[in-house]
Amino acid sequence: MKRIANLQDHEDAARAVLDDGAWAYFSGGAADEITLRRNPKAWQQWSLAPRVLQNLRGGHTHCQLLGQTWPFPLLVAPMALQCWAHPDGEAAMALAAASQQCGMVLSHQTSTDLHTVAQLALKDPERGPLWFQLYAHGDRGALLDLIQQVETAGYEALVLTVDAPVSGARDRERRHAHSRPAHIRAVHAQAAASGAGLCQGLADSAPTWDDVAWLQSHTRLPILLKGVTHPLDAKQAASLGLGGLIVSNHGGRMLDTMPATADLLPRVADEVQGQMALLVDGGIRRGTDIFKALALGADAVLVGRPCIYGLAHAGAQGVAHVLRLLRDEFEIALALSGCATSQAITRQHLWASTP
Structure with missing residues (x-):
């Protein structure tokens, strides 16, 4: 077996151990997967513009999110049903993230109880932030009960996914329908309502801006909206005093032919202009991609699939290696670009293309 030296090696190792159904679920995207392919390529289109002879003494990777200082501007993105990739699932993911001083966003569709994950992550004093992702469909009473559990368990923010009123058309998953083992399930998910209307009535329960305001009034936690890509939506979010935004196209899993997040991020950043925390996900595969994201206006990034790939073939140790x-x-x-800290990164450290 070849020595694993980068994230592509982790992906190759995961493909060797996952069955076709699990591979389709974790690696696939919507329709022709155009957006899925665009995401990593778009980061590569930005060229770095390093400065030389800069003072790098006292350098660090600290970042500010929601009024707190954290060791590193990276969180594991929310991903469902991680026990399908590895029996240790979200528990292993939480331990690995904490060990590498990275944050984690636990999925509403977690296959491991949220209390178990919180207990594992929060005990590490050097950890990153621990947030919980929500789908605000269905019964509000059940949602309030879940939010209370999240608050009691110690999660530090809610991440409301807003770009998934219905699921995307995923061809690869369709080819492997019903392949998930019966014991792998989302332990906190509600049953989706169905009936007349768009997508068999699923769209009728999709959250609106009114639901965001309702959620704000029923939780003490800061709220971030995940899936904001349009500057007008960013402007409206800023007017509500939310905690932050995550520029995301759902990893190319929802609406195909959307632009890559690397192309969307600068427009949202220009609209927000530091009024709230701004994060981005989608196609980040190198440390230079993190650097570019911060140069384009993000405060931190989220990484998803590479962490699942590390988990699949090597459990917590694999995830930890991906993050390391x-x-x-x-x-x-940072050092080669002449930046001692993350805060020193600006758009002046990027060329839109090779000069």
Whole structure:
């Protein structure tokens, strides 16, 4: 077996151990997967513009999110049913993230109880942030009960996914329908309502801006909206005093032919202009991609599939190695670009194309 040296090696190792159904679920995207392919390529289109002879003494990777200082500007993105990738699932993911001083966003569709994950993550004093992702469909009473559990368990923010009123058309998953093992299930998910209307009535329960305001009035936690890609939506979110936004196209899993997040991020950043925390996900595969995201206006990034790939073939140790690679590569990018800290990164450190 070849020595694993980068995230592509982790992906190759995961493909060797996952069955076709699990591989389709975790690696696939919507329709022709155009957006899925665009995401990593778009980061590559930005060229780095390093400065030389800069003072790098006292450098660090600290970042500010929601009024707190954290060790590193990277969180594991919310991903469902991680026990399908590895029996240790979200528990292993939480331990690995904490060990590498990275944050984690636990999915509403977690296959491990939220209390178990919180207990594992929060006990590490050097950890990153621990947030919980919500789908605000269905019964409000059940949602309030879940939010109370989230608050009691110690999660520090709610991440409301807003780009998934219905599921995307995923061809690869269709080819492997009903392949998920019966014991793998989302332990906190509600049954979806069905009936007349768009997508058999599923769209009728999709959240609106009114639901965001309702959620704000029923939780003490800061709220971030995940899936904001249009500047007008960013402007409306800023007017509500929310905690932050996550620029995301759902990893190319929802609406195909959307632009890559690397192309969308600068427009949202220009609209928000520091009024709230701004994060981005989608196609980040190198530490230089993290550097570019921060240069384009993000405060931190989220990484999804590479962490699942590390988990699939090597459990918590695999995830930790994925995150360590990204951390090391980011620190190298900082130093070689003439930046002592993340806060020193600006758009002046990027060329839109090779000059």
